[in-house]
Amino acid sequence: MADEPVVRRRVVKAASGISEARVNGQKTQSQYQPYKDAAWGFINHWYPAVFSKELAEDEVKGIQICGIPIVLRRVDGKVYALKDQCLHRGVRLSEKPMCFNKKTISCWYHGFTFDLKDGKLSTIVANPDDKLVGTTGLTSYPTEEVAGMVFVFVREDDFADEDVPPLSQDLPFRFPENSERFPHPLWPAAPSLLDADAVGHGMHRTGYGNWRIACENGFDNAHILVHKDNTIVHAMEWVLPLGILPTSDDCITVVEDEQGPKGMMQWLFTEKWAPVLENESLGLKVEGLKGRFYRTSVVLPGVLMVENWPGEHIVQYEWYVPITDDLHEYWEVLVKVCPTEKERADFQYKFDRVYKPLCLHGFNDCDLYAREAMQNFYADGTGWDDEQLVATDISPITWRKLASRWNRGIAKPGKGVAGSVKTHSIRFKDTAAGKPPGYFVEQIED
């Protein structure tokens, strides 16, 4: 043992020549500095806010995305979204909804009343002639509702209406228009939320950690070990490989079309990613490989698409919506085109009985755990500098670079909002009552 030097952390042999692109050197890191700065998320993007069924007619709900508090109200079917922070004394309108008509929402504290359409301060209940009326307002956020989901365009205060891109630019690649570029062995076109008759089923819950760590886990091709004991795997009698490895530089296609979503496609079902069946030194060998032909892609602002999963002609979407720098809302949505009532009912049945318990929970719960397990390493910034990456990490590195190039803005650290001060006595009071930080605003009963 005397002639064998003690090997310790980060003592990398110079001779072995880890390629620049894989090791997290200064040069590579400089290419994704904006990503490292985006702890509070990318702003000026479309994010899911609630499922349609979570916001009934005339209901008001408060959420927070990228450190921005947002109040939603549905009137005559349409969803309106405003900054959920009264410009007077800063309380959240959603904490105690007060609406006198279909066009406005009023603050429950001093009666400041805002137009739902554009956020303008249109009156004050007991002060209608105040000089402030008509001169100021709350930022409004464009909304879209498709396939049972409400999306909000979360923007900076001075982002102009005319610059708001269509929702499709922040959703995964659609088919059949991409069928030739991205051929799939099973079908010519995976479904999209935007398709006619598309049905989305899913759930969302708060993830305790930064959104980037969660997102990178979503399209991580090397963590198959985490899932080896999942019920769905065994129920389907699949036999998983030990892992998959990129075989050439075109294993990932970066997509940067001017008018389309910006992201990347991982060719998992092709010869570009080879299954690994053996590890000799550990005596591991897989026989009778039998799995699923799925394929993954990710687009800004962090939307995962897994095609052909968990069943044929189904896609799974995932979002990791930043709430603060250490909290995100984790969305899992399955989409299928169901033109008939029968197909809708079948999909619902399968979702409730199989997909939700075994996939969205059983399978993905393991990922939730893995994401939390990384938090200590990354939360104080250490991880971004100290991680030692390998061949399969071409996926997160490619993502970090493209996200740095194409995001529409880095959200500023939240100010004056939940999570901007993490040690506030109210947080301790709530925690003592068993309530950790979350996504929705808790409303007060009179």
Next chain:
Amino acid sequence: MADEPVVRRRVVKAASGISEARVNGQKTQSQYQPYKDAAWGFINHWYPAVFSKELAEDEVKGIQICGIPIVLRRVDGKVYALKDQCLHRGVRLSEKPMCFNKKTISCWYHGFTFDLKDGKLSTIVANPDDKLVGTTGLTSYPTEEVAGMVFVFVREDDFADEDVPPLSQDLPFRFPENSERFPHPLWPAAPSLLDADAVGHGMHRTGYGNWRIACENGFDNAHILVHKDNTIVHAMEWVLPLGILPTSDDCITVVEDEQGPKGMMQWLFTEKWAPVLENESLGLKVEGLKGRFYRTSVVLPGVLMVENWPGEHIVQYEWYVPITDDLHEYWEVLVKVCPTEKERADFQYKFDRVYKPLCLHGFNDCDLYAREAMQNFYADGTGWDDEQLVATDISPITWRKLASRWNRGIAKPGKGVAGSVKTHSIRFKDTAAGKPPGYFVEQIED
């Protein structure tokens, strides 16, 4: 919509000319900078510590005010107050009271023994001849006990005894001496804690937020909406206006008499504050107005007086005693002069059956909620700069200015005390056990 500019937060039309005094401009803010600096409270002032009944003969209790730990002990009826932090190793004497005689309190840890009268280190149990004895001591705090309440003069270590002002200088204006200046339609003189036969009934509890936010809510004339559904309002068959608006510049009188309390009186029952009965654009109209003739004032260090509330010939006092920068002790006290045993019994009965459940709780619980709702906005300093004020906010702005001029000192951020480090593992241990931060020291049982 094209020619209508997008109205967003803080895009104030230059033309409309919001008056300097109302908008929170740089100039106005500079006039109350000391107030903005007083997150830990104003020091060298009188504050309520406990109700008399909370400190029995020979009892010892620990509290914290303005970041200063204070131990109270009652001996032969008199209450003594010392800094509750042993000068040896910093433990709180109150955690495990140890008193060998009527003149001292000893530290339970190493026996350091202090004179109750002046805080001097008079002996050490097992080290009576140590050189330190007689040369040092703990700061002592003057006390006063009136109408069932114990007050402590919370001072800096070098504030001289001879400079301690009378308690009356930190209590609301008294009558009849102010009856002519501040005439009230119902009586010539509202009662005071200092009056002969004055009886105080009330409660105190910990408020999760900064004391200034709480205090400003106390005399806020524009938040009547919060109370519109309160039981007391409907039980009394009152009809509230939408709000009240100042009609002239003398709607508030600032009181700065040399020897008296420093504060302001709001002429709510006069033509100086007009009730608002209609908001045309919202279609709101109040008919048959029928409320209470109350009047509010506030004096340093943050004492609210509501005259003629919640009944005739009663006043309600409120204090928002700073514990730390994000915690205060909220006091609500009703005072009535009761010369006879019968009147005392009646007042007690009414307090228990009506005032406490419907006013101190029902009505004021809404205010507690409103105060917490502002915390995220103000806790990181954002609120003080971003709030947009209106005509009715002449009240907090006047208060902020006068408090900045007349306070006797800005409390320094707490050092070496509860709340100076908010992330300490003990805080997490206590929180996990369901115990949020609070006002009283929890004592240990052997």
Next chain:
Amino acid sequence: MADEPVVRRRVVKAASGISEARVNGQKTQSQYQPYKDAAWGFINHWYPAVFSKELAEDEVKGIQICGIPIVLRRVDGKVYALKDQCLHRGVRLSEKPMCFNKKTISCWYHGFTFDLKDGKLSTIVANPDDKLVGTTGLTSYPTEEVAGMVFVFVREDDFADEDVPPLSQDLPFRFPENSERFPHPLWPAAPSLLDADAVGHGMHRTGYGNWRIACENGFDNAHILVHKDNTIVHAMEWVLPLGILPTSDDCITVVEDEQGPKGMMQWLFTEKWAPVLENESLGLKVEGLKGRFYRTSVVLPGVLMVENWPGEHIVQYEWYVPITDDLHEYWEVLVKVCPTEKERADFQYKFDRVYKPLCLHGFNDCDLYAREAMQNFYADGTGWDDEQLVATDISPITWRKLASRWNRGIAKPGKGVAGSVKTHSIRFKDTAAGKPPGYFVEQIED
């Protein structure tokens, strides 16, 4: 009272001349600045990790010492210890142990596999040919197992194997080799963990506070008051003095032998520490003194030995193992030499029935409380500067100085580990679920 100046905190009379060594002046403090810097502990020292029975054959457990996460695995009886932070994405190996053979431990997330012996990255499950393999690794930590305890040498990443000192250099003085230097009235040689037939019984639990505050309480000779009501004291019909006072400068012997442990011995059973039986001014007088002839010593990195306690021919060891800067693992271990089966059984019986409930709990629980009581004062650094020390504090001052001279390194504040960010949302989630921060890693079930 007019001619008597107001005595307040830290107003020390110049004339009375407190000796430099006792008052915490700038000069004295400069001599133990390294100690003041050691909030996260002293590194490159031996610390207890687990009791032998806490780590069964093939078991894996994660702990944290001096801000360093450490994973333990026992294979064929031997305990291996590695840095418990995968060099890839920073997760803890111990959270979900995965071992494919007796020589390695693999990361459950991406299959990075490390040699238990030296920490080298020997393979990656699904990526065995990656360029990183064989070029890097995790820091390994030498282990020793004696008398039912597993010790780990917690070192910096570049601390060489050949420089690792024997465990005995970080354990208290042994006898009989020190019997002449440190004669004890009851026996020629107190037992040691390292003795043949030594049996150790004890417990460990998380202490909520800094390790130094805990350690100083361990050998504090002046806090006897805390224990006056303990059951063990009364059960044994002891009569304690009010305290004990040093009578000469040689009341403490500093031990700095080149090859031995560095520490100090307090001659408590001799005329060098006189019992105090009376405090005239408080009217306290002890008669019929009847206690125990115990003696205390402390050595680096903070190991207490109490000889002849809680029974004859028994010693009590204590460790205050730093986890973070505000958390430590408190160890209490009783050692006795038991050559026969009968003696082992008797010791076990006595431990379970008397020593554990009445001493390790009853008696020492009071110390735990005292340690927590000091935390607010010391946690923000105030205490180190503001404490006012007396004659008996020659003990902590002597310890602080010698620890500053002889420690093998100051642990750096933890980075990328539990406790480096104290406000992380996961901590609030765990706290809301009733789980405060602790010592062991909680493992996930599939």
